Amino acid sequence: MRKITNEELHRPTAEQFAQMKRIPVVVVLDNVRSAHNIGAFFRTGDAFAVESIALCGITATPPSRDIHKSALGAELTVKWEYFATTAECVAKLKAEGYHILAIEQVEGATMLDELKVATDKRYALVFGNEVMGVEQEVVDMCDGAIEIPQIGTKHSLNVSVAGGVVIWNFFEALKQEVCDI
Numbered sequence: 001m002r003k004i005t006n007e008e009l010h011r012p013t014a015e016q017f018a019q020m021k022r023i024p025v026v027v028v029l030d031n032v033r034s035a036h037n038i039g040a041f042f043r044t045g046d047a048f049a050v051e052s053i054a055l056c057g058i059t060a061t062p063p064s065r066d067i068h069k070s071a072l073g074a075e076l077t078v079k080w081e082y083f084a085t086t087a088e089c090v091a092k093l094k095a096e097g098y099h100i101l102a103i104e105q106v107e108g109a110t111m112l113d114e115l116k117v118a119t120d121k122r123y124a125l126v127f128g129n130e131v132m133g134v135e136q137e138v139v140d141m142c143d144g145a146i147e148i149p150q151i152g153t154k155h156s157l158n159v160s161v162a163g164g165v166v167i168w169n170f171f172e173a174l175k176q177e178v179c180d181i
Contacts, residue, residue: 014073014076014077017046017049017077018077020178020179021049021177021178021179022049022050022051022178023048023049023050023051023170023171023174023175023177023178024051024121024122024123024174024177025050025051025122025123025125025167025170025171025174026050026051026053026054026093026098026122026123026124026125027041027045027050027052027053027054027124027125027127027163027167028053028054028056028086028089028090028093028124028125028126028127029041029053029054029055029056029059029127030056030057030059030086030126030127030128030129030134030135030138031056031057031058031059031086031128031129031132031135032058032059032127032129032130032159033058033059033129033130034130034159034160035060035064035066035067035069035070036066036067036069036070037070037130037158037159037160038055038059038060038064038067038070038071039064039066039067039068039069039070039071039072039074039075040070040071040160040163040164041053041127041160041163042062042067042070042071042074042075042078042080043070043072043074044160044163044164044167044168045074045078045167046071046074046077046078047074048168048170048171049171049178049179050078050167051079051122052078052079052080052081053078053079053080053081054080054081054082054083054089054093054124055080055081055082055083056082056083056084056085056086056088056089057083057084057085057086059082061080061082062075062076062080063075070160086126086134086135086138087135087137087138087141090124090126090138090141090142091141093124094141096122097122098122098123098124099118099121099122099123099124099143099144100123100124100126100141100142100143100144101124101125101126101142101143101144101146102126102128102134102138102139102142102144102145102146103125103126103127103128103134103145103146103147103148103162103163103166104126104128104133104134104139104145104146104147105133105147105155105156106139106145106147108144108145109144109145109146109147110144110146110147111146111147111148111149112146112147112148112149112166112169113149115146115169117169117170117173117174119173119174119176119177123170125146125166125167125170126138126142127159127162127163127166128159130158130159146166148165148166
């Protein structure tokens with residue numbers, strides 16, 4: 001096996017990427033405290049062409065050296081918006097017709113491996129604080145919840161790792177709508 005060079009990957013430029021279609025997914029970060037996690041969400045959002053990222057509450061915003069460290073410039077290619085509260089953000093997205101899903105361990109959550117992603121819906125995925133998770137007030141506003149099946153002793157993943165798992169799942173289901181992969 002030979003490693004493929006960056007040139008052989010034929011990645012779009014930032015300008016070309018700005019013109020590309022996106023999967024109908026907005027990522028909502030509910031008081032995520034680590035700038036490295038935020039940067040990882042930007043990088044994942046770029047990789048899977050999400051519509052945008054909503055940064056809420058204490059979640060840091062670009063420009064930030066610490067966000068850039070893990071985003072590697074994706075904070076410049078993924079649209080983002082800041083909201084003082086996650087509830088304000090969720091209310092806005094709901095009014096715009098998004099199907100809001102908390103990524104959280106709650107009663108009645110759908111296991112990710114059983115989720116049926118509809119190609120005719122727009123989604124907002126709410127990821128919570130590293131310690132407290134998604135605020136209960138926000139969970140109450142959601143249309144549903146997704147839980148990532150796990151069998152280990154910790155029963156949780158780092159929030160940006162959970163983001164990669166869930167966002168990839170939506171990309172896999174929706175990519176035919178936006179690209180020729």
